[in-house]
Amino acid sequence: MNLNWRNINAIYRKDLFDAIKDARVLLALIVPFGIAIFYNIMFDDETPMQESTVVYTEVGSTLPERLQEALSDTIDLVLEPADSEDEVRQVLEDEDADMGLIIPEGFDEDLMDEQTPALGILFRDGDGVPINTLSGSVDLVVRQMVGTPEPVALSVEMVAPPDGTGPSLFTDLGIRVYFVLAAMMMLIGMIGILAVPIILAEEAEKKTLEALTLIASYLDVVIAKALVGLTYLGVGIGLLLALTQMWPEDPLIFFSGVLMLGVALVGFGLLLGGLFKSANQLNNWGGLILLPVIAPAFIVGVWEPNLFGYVIEAIPVAQGMKLAVNGMSGEAIFANIWISYAILAV
Structure with a gap:
């Protein structure tokens, strides 16, 4: 099926500004911002002496x-x-x-x-x-x-716990940066799981989706909605980085991880938008769906390596958080990031 980019652009431009007028979509954008700013103010990177x-x-x-x-x-x-x-x-x-x-x-x-x-x-x-x-x-x-010589020559070495677990994560990255990144993952989740499907479900509920498919293919409409979600993500993440004055030490790892996670969650959100019959129904159930999606961002690297930890590892947000942490710090706090890329690609 051939894509009509003129139709995609027209739908994209309409939704980009119309969707943000919806209080539910606006809430999905504002709440993570507020949480990120709160963490940025409350936490300090350095432990007071x-x-x-x-x-x-x-x-x-x-x-x-x-x-x-x-x-x-x-x-x-x-x-x-x-x-x-x-x-x-x-x-x-x-x-x-x-x-x-x-x-x-x-x-x-x-x-x-x-x-x-x-x-x-x-x-x-x-x-x-x-x-x-x-x-x-x-x-x-x-x-x-x-001028008395030391009786012994001390050798002090820090023995780190497994990659990305325990206090070393907060020591290497900082509590402020960690929780701001977790709020950023929350932003991606709320846009992908709430904002994007609400846009699609509302048009289906109001029958405007049927009108759109008369002049454009359903694929054109879906791609336009996806581009709206990715645009919100790009603008939101850029504003968060600017407001918190953070910049990744390894931009390639950071932005590739964020982009792949954004594409994955926006795609999942479009699927949800097609399954629910109305935006209100999606809004009611969205919180239950959203919680297990974004929760791993706040606990990644904290759990012990057990069955629960492995289940959390399989959730895309956990892998996106790992890539964001490594990219922001510029260090391999989490090893084997190819696993993160593989899970996000699937």
Whole structure:
């Protein structure tokens, strides 16, 4: 059957602007936007650094500054000088500091002379004080000041859980980006499963579909509806990326995955539009159909590898989310992405 692109273009242009006037179609576009903006504002990509205050006797020692530098990657250490040991204790009693250092006069010089000066370490009695970290760091800094070699050569390695599971997913990608991408998958799902079939079902209900098929083939009409859905997807995803100031590190993987998922869900939506007799009927049942379609986007990579996980893996949105995650991060957070492409292609 030959396609009449003039008819397709005419139907496409009519539906592109008329459909958005329908509150149900408009809702399918606005809700994911609102959720994505909410996630973008509420979540931060970086975990806030813990802050601790150290009060110390000011005797000209470099120990406090060295301690602050040693902990700069883990704790935001605030230094507060004091004139005496009594003042240090008072600050701790008032709970205005977590740790106190009683540094004697000539502390640095005594260390250089290989003497053993007294160093008092006081901690505030309460929760939230990183005692082990602070005390261990003081010992490490003093060793460095003396020039004592480390007793052992530590080798630290992060052992990651299986691909795309556990905290590594959020560590590599960030909670904000993850949930914004999940909302983007929701946008694709709501356009494909709700907006597009509502457009088709409403025309069938109002008998305008019969009028269209008098001047154009049914295939021309279906292609025009599909192009409307894909246009909504393109504009919606572009706006989401712009509003959240996100851009994929690997655009090829990201946009190919999003496009394939969009085509798959729009195609499924057109099938639904042909099965339901009215737009209201579709609107009533659409939520039940939509939930299992978009839910995997919010849990992909979180479940344990079990039977339930494998069922979720078979849903196209889960694979689309995997490709979006890899594309946005530029890293192979999820391995074997050829499986994702294969499932979306089917």
